[in-house]
Amino acid sequence: MIRSHTCGELRAENIGQEVTLCGWVDSYRDHGGGLFIDLRDRYGKTQIVFGPESGPENQESARTLRSEFVVAVAGKVAHRPEGTTNPRLATGEIEVHPQRLMILNKSLTPPFQPGAKELPNEDLRLKYRYLDLRRPEQQATMLLRHRIIRGMRAFFDEHDFVDVETPMLGRSTPEGARDYLVPSRIHHGSFYALPQSPQLYKQILMIAGYDRYVQVARCFRDEDLRADRQPEFTQLDMEMSFVDSDDIIGLIDGLVARLAKEVLGQEVKLPLPRMTYDEAMERFGHDAPDLRFGMELVDITDLAKETDFRVFRATADGGGRVRGINVKGAAANYSRKGIDELTNYVMQDFAAKGLAWFKVEEGRTLASPIAKNFSPALLGKIAERTAAQPGDLLLFVADQFEVTCKALYALRKRFGEELKLYDPNTKNFSWIVEFPMFARDEESHCWAAMHHPFTAPRPQDLPLLASDPGKCRAQAYDLVINGSEAGGGTIRIHDPQVQQQVFGLLGIDPAQARERFGFLLDALAYGAPPHGGIALGIDRWVMLFGGLDNIRDCIAFPKTQKATDLMTEAPGPVDPQQLRELGIQIRASEAPSRR
């Protein structure tokens, strides 16, 4: 070992010891007679002082040091002179008086300094990711990630889970997201698919009798990126045999409490609250509601039937819904122009036809360009229903249920942030349960699986598969942290009859089922235990636990929104020989552009 201590380690009790530190030059302050170096590693910073007693040779050498040089310093730990200790530094009581300075490596002038206060643009950070990862904040995030994963692994190990790795090179299944494909050299024209999740393998492991499986699994989905979505991401994937929903939820409750305590130092009261999907959609318009604040959706469809306002009336009579939110005390914050902007937002992004609004005035009267279409009594009822107080802003969307959900959910979320309706440090955990088995696919008018085609219906809903599939609820559950989906799972179908029935509803005929999932159907026929599991989005846990608003900060080497890596410049063109071996020809018009 070159070093005897780290740069975050030395304290007053080390005074007098001979030590060797290694690290990066964080900053240097040359005072002519004496020269101060802050030496940094991932553990902290220690001040090195090249005074006259360190000798002209060392001073000379120290004078050549620049930002991010890598050095080793051997010397004696000394107390800082009276009045020069630095309480902002953990090692601020001491300094090292070097006898020897070794420059282990020089550095070019970095495009940005890891210690700088102002963050450079993200593309620059991504290009020089090794410099960005030197930043203490970024290192703290990677450490947080490590602690979360370590906690998860320990937890599942203590509960008798077996860590089993599943293949990265698998078979494409057209369900779900777009696959990342890997061409086969040996079988020209055939492709592997990178896993979207180890879903089918973990079911097979249950059939194989492993009983409790866990894996920190990399997953790949070739879809467009978002602030909380990367094309490759990491799940804590687990599966158990002989369990029902409550068993999985109860176990994960324990994991949440443990990690909240271990990582955040927060006590979480168990059991975590649960809400049904239907209730979440009614009260918040979304299946992952942010429960840190109120502003719940209010339904006035019944009142809308009594008005002369055509938009409301026609929507209510036509089977749509009229719902709204009360933005408490916000009437003054939003001018006509501000409301126009909100209106454009819901129309542009969520295909809402408009946004109706009322400002609540003294005496709870509702003021609005459309107020004349409402009788005073009706306005009173609306005020009553929305618990309106003077100064409130009421916003309503009249449309199909789904549209009202999306628009009002987005508005609520936006107001929650803009009006700071919650403490950003709060961590709110909850479960959303009893998801529908199926959702209508808008284009094909067929049923589509809400989760995946192996999700089991609730036992009491089995008859509904035949009579009214839309009402059939699944044994599915999502873990929600601060309005973000942090995990989701289901109990799987282990009965081939039920599986066939579900495939039938999804429009997958027996031949197709065999073609796509034959191996799973075969396996299910050889003594499949009842089983179910869950997958937790580790990157999102890190985001939420770390209070970060961006998934890229949680991943050591993330991709940009166009799924490129600015450091390695992946994806890149390949050698024609490689393509020949794979039996692949690129169409001339689509040859890779030089980036």
Place this chain on the structure above:
RNA sequence: GGGGGUGUAGCUCAGUUGGUUAGAGCGCUAGCCUGUCACGCUAGAGGCCGAGGGUUCGAGUCCCUUCACCCUCGCCA
């Protein structure tokens, strides 16, 4: 594929109704300084104003096209 934002010195940004020589702070280079810790002081270097085209006597500024990055809808658990 649609909507929005950003792009000016190595970095973070300012740049007036279009006006001739494009600025600041940090960083960098050199010098001075024995107690600094975002050290200080002095001097200096550093610009294809993302790229291409257009309007104009004149463009960092206006118009068109395009590229990169970010947010978002669609897409995706």
